[in-house]
Amino acid sequence: MKASIHLTIDRTKCDGHGLCAELLPELIRLDDWGYPIITPGPIPERLGRIAQRAVDTCPVLALALRRTAVSR
Amino acid sequence: MSGLRLLAGPDLRSGAESLADHTRRLGAPTLGGRPLTETLVRSGVGGRGGASFPVGIKWRAVAAAASKGPAVVIVNGAEGEPQSHKDRLLMATRPHLILDGAFLAARTLRAAQVVIYVGEEHKTAWAAMARALKERPEAERRITRMAGAPNRYVAGESSAAVHLVDAGVATPTTTPPYPRERGVAAAPTLVQNVETLAHIALIARYGDAWYRSVGRRGAAGTLLLTIAGGVKSPGVLEVEAGTTIEEAVAAAGGVSEPAAAVLLGGYFGVWVPAAQAWELPLDGETLRSRGMTLGCGVIGVQPAGRCGVCDTARIMRYLAEESSAQCGPCFFGLRALSDACSRIAERGTNRDDIARLKKWAVDVSGRGSCKHPDGAVMFLRSALSTFSDQFASHPAHWRQQPA
16 A cells, blocks of 8 residues: 545635745646646655645645555 | 325415324334435435435445434525525425434434524425424424524535534535534534435335336436426426426426526526427436436526526626635636626627636636535536527627516
8 A cells, every 4th residue: 555645725724825836836826816726636756845845835724735545 | 286205195285284184194104223224225315405415325424423422413494596496395385204304314313413404584484394393292302403594505505504503604614524424513414405304204104115116217206396487387396207307397387488498407507408408307317427417406497588698697696696705716716707707798709708718617616615616617618508609699788688
């Protein structure tokens, strides 16, 4: 078993500050109103650290990482 | 109005059936507990609030979560869908079928609390449910209370019902956790539509084979429909599942003038061109497999004289205003979509707004904590395809259209 990590967002908390898209443009872009659109699928390993930083930087704690176990 | 099962019995115009009459007519339910849950699974009965979620599976989930502590049952009679009347009619005429279902659920799931959640503006239904509750045994009354659902589109969503009971605010909350896992005061909570509870009350008497013994074209059971718009006798009907839209419309007296399209499933539903709609069987599973929805059973018949663009713009404006304004993509996105629809309706087609509608419909989808934006976008996409000619060359005529 291997853990796969996804970005999740609590939409009721998100205020569209947009820091996540600044830090992680590879996986997050902003819609026309400034709210993040997250690329679906697991986070590639090379982006793991920066994804964690994006989560830590969210001013309203709306962004989170979710680990799900997947069988190989 | 016709009644096959839920609406069988005394004349609906005589109002709510009393507990004495109800018991004399139907006797007491014979099934309960685990056997009832498994019977519901086998019956295949799905929720009638809009999502068609399989009832037996939901009960199993609540029962599993309730092994650690008592559950809560919410009887959902919010009926916030503007065109739907079937829940109100059922509450006003057959309250004890609904309450039978609610208390069967309460006993089976060992619930310590039952909340009857009724739309504040459904006054006749509220009064009938309150009166019916007074007729029930003390053991049932003691654990039950009534709560008013505000007249908002999202108030009937299951997490919104839980939120109202918990905090007095009928806005949806982020799921998961789903109410069946963690609902009222963190207890596992069954939120079940009133029509669904009434079906359960009959299945607990007659079994799953009986439930499946009616139904057409492979579908099982009966459903309540609200037939609205351009038909001769609009109103609520009970039909066998699998009945076609054409047959249902014929049962409502037939069309009052030639129809252009059908809005199937209410404002969270889909527009279907009339020519394609007539043959469709009314069954949650069949419609879902074709990318459509039975929703809460509304069939809105649009007469050929109306404008599809203007009707769509009006409904989009309503859905945008009904956003609970908690999630940015829903609040801003639906407003932007509604504005673009209105511009096309008022000032005529322009290529930029058509392109925006298509782009934003994709952007907004799946980005709310509840399904409000998804429902609105599904509705809009069906409009863009059903009325593609009208959207492509719409004149500036909104103001001339009757509401």
